[in-house]
Structures are given as structure tokens and as C-alpha cells.
Amino acid sequence: MLDAVIVGAGFAGMYMLHRLRGLGLTARVFEAGRGVGGTWYWNRYPGARCDVESMDYSYSFSDELQQEWHWTERYAAQPEILKYANHVADRFDLRRDIRFEARVTAAVFDEVERVWRVETDRGDRVAARFCIMATGCLSDAQVPDFEGLETFEGKWYHTGRWPHEGVDFAGRRVGVIGTGSSAIQSIPLIAKQAAHLYVFQRTPNYSMPAHNAPLDPEYERRVKATYADFRHQARESRVGFVVDRSGDSALAVSPEEREREYETRWNRGGLGFSAAYTDLLTSRDANDTAADFFRAKIRSIVRDPAVADLLCPKDYPIGTKRLCVDTDYYATFNRDNVTLVDVKKNPIETITPKGVRVAGVEYAVDDLVFATGFDAMTGALLNIDIRGRGGRTLAAEWAGGPRTYLGLTVAGFPNLFMITGPGSPSVLSNMIVSIEQHVDWIAGCVTHLRERGVAAIEATPEAQAAWVQHVNDVGHMTLYPLAPSWYMGANIPGKPRVFMPYIGGVGVYRQKCDEVAAKGYEGFALGG
Numbered sequence: 001m002l003d004a005v006i007v008g009a010g011f012a013g014m015y016m017l018h019r020l021r022g023l024g025l026t027a028r029v030f031e032a033g034r035g036v037g038g039t040w041y042w043n044r045y046p047g048a049r050c051d052v053e054s055m056d057y058s059y060s061f062s063d064e065l066q067q068e069w070h071w072t073e074r075y076a077a078q079p080e081i082l083k084y085a086n087h088v089a090d091r092f093d094l095r096r097d098i099r100f101e102a103r104v105t106a107a108v109f110d111e112v113e114r115v116w117r118v119e120t121d122r123g124d125r126v127a128a129r130f131c132i133m134a135t136g137c138l139s140d141a142q143v144p145d146f147e148g149l150e151t152f153e154g155k156w157y158h159t160g161r162w163p164h165e166g167v168d169f170a171g172r173r174v175g176v177i178g179t180g181s182s183a184i185q186s187i188p189l190i191a192k193q194a195a196h197l198y199v200f201q202r203t204p205n206y207s208m209p210a211h212n213a214p215l216d217p218e219y220e221r222r223v224k225a226t227y228a229d230f231r232h233q234a235r236e237s238r239v240g241f242v243v244d245r246s247g248d249s250a251l252a253v254s255p256e257e258r259e260r261e262y263e264t265r266w267n268r269g270g271l272g273f274s275a276a277y278t279d280l281l282t283s284r285d286a287n288d289t290a291a292d293f294f295r296a297k298i299r300s301i302v303r304d305p306a307v308a309d310l311l312c313p314k315d316y317p318i319g320t321k322r323l324c325v326d327t328d329y330y331a332t333f334n335r336d337n338v339t340l341v342d343v344k345k346n347p348i349e350t351i352t353p354k355g356v357r358v359a360g361v362e363y364a365v366d367d368l369v370f371a372t373g374f375d376a377m378t379g380a381l382l383n384i385d386i387r388g389r390g391g392r393t394l395a396a397e398w399a400g401g402p403r404t405y406l407g408l409t410v411a412g413f414p415n416l417f418m419i420t421g422p423g424s425p426s427v428l429s430n431m432i433v434s435i436e437q438h439v440d441w442i443a444g445c446v447t448h449l450r451e452r453g454v455a456a457i458e459a460t461p462e463a464q465a466a467w468v469q470h471v472n473d474v475g476h477m478t479l480y481p482l483a484p485s486w487y488m489g490a491n492i493p494g495k496p497r498v499f500m501p502y503i504g505g506v507g508v509y510r511q512k513c514d515e516v517a518a519k520g521y522e523g524f525a526l527g528g
């Protein structure tokens, strides 16, 4: 019997394996893909890139690793991040405990033996004391159920399942469906290649310029000289990396000063924009000032006023859907070979053999790209038949939305852990920081049990109910629930509308988890 099964070999599964090995435990990782890297293994679309700066978006657990690795750009592109993941796998000799091309289909708790029995689609059957889900928040790619897709005579792709050999769009008419982060990254590059690009937009997004550039060697040197402190600040921060955070209300300063501040942040680029004022995500009036600034920017870049108007988000506060980061996204709509098609007013009627029909008009395309995102946070977990005590299924327990204790565990499912599960900061943070925190916490918990000869740990229903309430209360103190976002499950028909991540902040959350551990795992029942 194994000590642990880990599902997924992205950054979460890889570090979990390394950490458990360090404790002298036996672990096996099952990974559906053919290689490590998770997100960065699957998302190979043109322009795929990290929105968090390279020096922040990397493991901190090994000083040798962070000192020896050299990032080439301010924001790393997918191939470089994948190379990094492979480097880590080699450097720490991870592959010998990873079974690739094996998708976990079931994980069932055996109450008599107190073990998890895990099965894969390749016929593996293993038993383990602990089952750790490192399945990813954004790994269950979604293609909406469009009528007629099966009749389409061209080729179609999903950004999150991009062919490894790449796709050549030269001379072809391409349709991109969706305008979220992956679309915003890929559209400028596809437009440069394609004969014509149709962008089918339901909801426009707010996107910041990346101002990407080669990594400044002086900056790299400075960070590497003080990496311990740099990492410490990131761990204690709100979002897992340090941004220049103001202590003022947007409404307490003059319009001129506000404009200056927004302009400075726009010119700096990246995700720090939302930190310009303390109340941008809690006051609609404050938020409107930032949204107005953005809309004016879009109108100043896009020459056709009707197209600019369509690109301006108007129905939800800025920052409440994931803020995007782009290179030349809005300017791409000035190209003669790019057409924006509004599918909010008139939704896509059908995919035809030759293209996409909207409001009676057929847009002829050779290739279709679905940039339609993921069944976020819960999709990959619920794809697995997970059964806990008394045969209860995770699917039934979460029918009304995910319920967890700390985003790490679920009542009724002893010795089952999730890395960056719903109810933790996860997708609202620099995810590598959140992953490392969860992995370290789980490692600490397993050590605690082992030292005391305790066979099982399980969240109590009361602690879970209180945590769910807290996550909900904090979420509803913000403007986030106002947007029909994937944070709310709104991109998946029929998914319960619940604000899934914990908005309380990475530093605050870490403190809460540490307190729970320091109090002998408060809110958990330890037994056997």
C-alpha cells in the first residue's frame, strides 16, 4: 500500500510528490497528460503567457532552483514555463513516481481498511492512506454545446487542448469564439497569420497592456540577492505577489489625481491596476472611475467607434471578472482582416458545415478556435467518482455548490486533500504561492498524524459550515458576485452560482490555516 496517491502532475502535484518523498513517504502520481506541467503542458495556443511576472511565478521551495533558473522575459511565455516544469521534474527526479497518460476515474474510501482505493482509465488499481487532488482549477476545458458542431467541415481547436505540433493559420479564415484571457492572448497573433479573423464576442473584457520585455538583468540580480525577503512578502500579501497598494479611497482624491494614478498604472502594465485604490472592488462608485478610465482607453486605441463601443465592458465592475493582460489586443481590431461579431445581442444560432451563423448571417471559416475556458475549480474534481464515508459522493455533496473546510478538505471524506480547492484563494492569487502553501500545510498535517499514530483526519461538518459561511460573507462584501464570471460558475450552464474562491487574501488565509494547525487541527476530527 502507498502512503499517498496524488492526482495531477502540474506545479501542485509535482511539489506535493517532492515534499512527501522528503518525509520518507511513498507516493504515486497519476497524470492524464503525457508530460508534467499541467496548465503549461495543455495550453499551447499562440500567445499563451503568464500574467504574473516571472520572478514571482516560480517555486520558492529550493533556493538552488530559484538562483540557478533564468527567466528571459518579464512575463514568461508558455514554452519557457513548460521548460521550467520539465527542469524541475528532472532536477528532483520526479518522473519515476509519475504514471503518465493515466486518468483517475474513481477514488473510493474504504471504511474498513481506512484507505483510498484509486482507479485509472488504464486499469491501475492502487490503495493509499491519503488521496491528494492536484487536479487544477483550470484544467477541465469546456467546449459549449453548439448545435451543428459535428457538421463543421473545417478543423476546430480548444485553447486549453492545443495540438503539440502547433497550428498554421496562414491564408486561412479563422473564427475565435470567446473573448476571455486565452482569446485576448491569442487573437493578436492569430490575426497576424490568418487571411481573415472573426472574433465572436459575448462579453467584452477589461484588459491591461502587459508591456512585456526582456527581463531586466539588474532587476533579476536584485531579486535574486534578496529572494528570501521577496518571497516572504509575497506570502504575506493579498494576492501572492507584491503590488504597489494604495491606502486611499478612489473617491477621496481629485479626478485629476485619479487620472494620473490610473495612467501611471496603465503605463506600468500588468495586474497591479486593481490595487490603485482600496475600494475599487468594494464600492461601485469607486469602481466606475476605473472602468470609465478603461473605456476611454479602449476608445482611444480602437479607430472604429462602433467596434470600440462593442469592446467596452459596461455590464459589470472592472476586476470582478479576471482582469486580462495583453499585447496589442485592442489595436488588433484596427486591422482590415479582423471582424468583431457581437453574439450577445444575437447568440450563435448554429455552427454550419462552412462556418458560424449569427442572426441569419453565415460567417465562413476554415478553422474554429474555442477560447471558451474551463469548468473552473470544481470540474476536474467532479469528473472523478469520489466517494467518502458511507458511500457519499462528492457530486451529491456539492450539488448546490462546493463546500469545503479551508478549501483543503471536505467533511465526510477522511484523508482526502485538495490543493487550491474551492474556498481557498487559489485563482485570485499567484497560484504557485498558494500551491506551495497548501502543499506545505498538507505535509505538516500528514507529519502530525504520523507522529501521533493517528490514521485519519476529517473536517467536522460544523467547521466546514462555518468556513463556507465565512467565504460567502467575505465574497459578498465585494463587488465580485455582480459579474457573471467563472468565479461564480456562470460560464457553465446549470452550474450553481456560488462565489468559489476565498477573497480574504493570501496572507490572512495562510494565518488562518496555520492557526488551525497550531491548535491541533481545530475543526477536524482525528481518529484511529
Ligand SMILES: Cc1cc2nc3c(=O)[nH]c(=O)nc-3n(C[C@H](O)[C@H](O)[C@H](O)COP(=O)(O)OP(=O)(O)OC[C@H]3O[C@@H](n4cnc5c(N)ncnc54)[C@H](O)[C@@H]3O)c2cc1C
Pocket: 007, 008, 009, 010, 011, 012, 013, 030, 031, 032, 033, 037, 038, 039, 040, 041, 043, 048, 049, 050, 051, 052, 057, 102, 103, 104, 105, 134, 135, 136, 137, 138, 139, 160, 182, 380, 383, 384, 419, 420, 429, 430, 431, 432, 435
Ligand atoms: C491559460 C492559463 C493562464 C494562466 N495564467 C496564470 C497566471 O498568470 N498566474 C497564475 O497564478 N495562474 C495562472 N493560471 C492558473 C494555473 O492553472 C496555475 O498557475 C497552475 O499552473 C496550476 O497548477 P496545478 O498543478 O494546480 O494545476 P494544473 O496545472 O491544471 O495541473 C493539473 C493536472 O492534473 C491533471 N488531471 C486533472 N484531472 C485528472 C485526472 N482525473 N486524472 C489524472 N490527471 C488529472 C491534468 O491533466 C493536469 O495536468 C493560468 C491558467 C491558464 C489555463
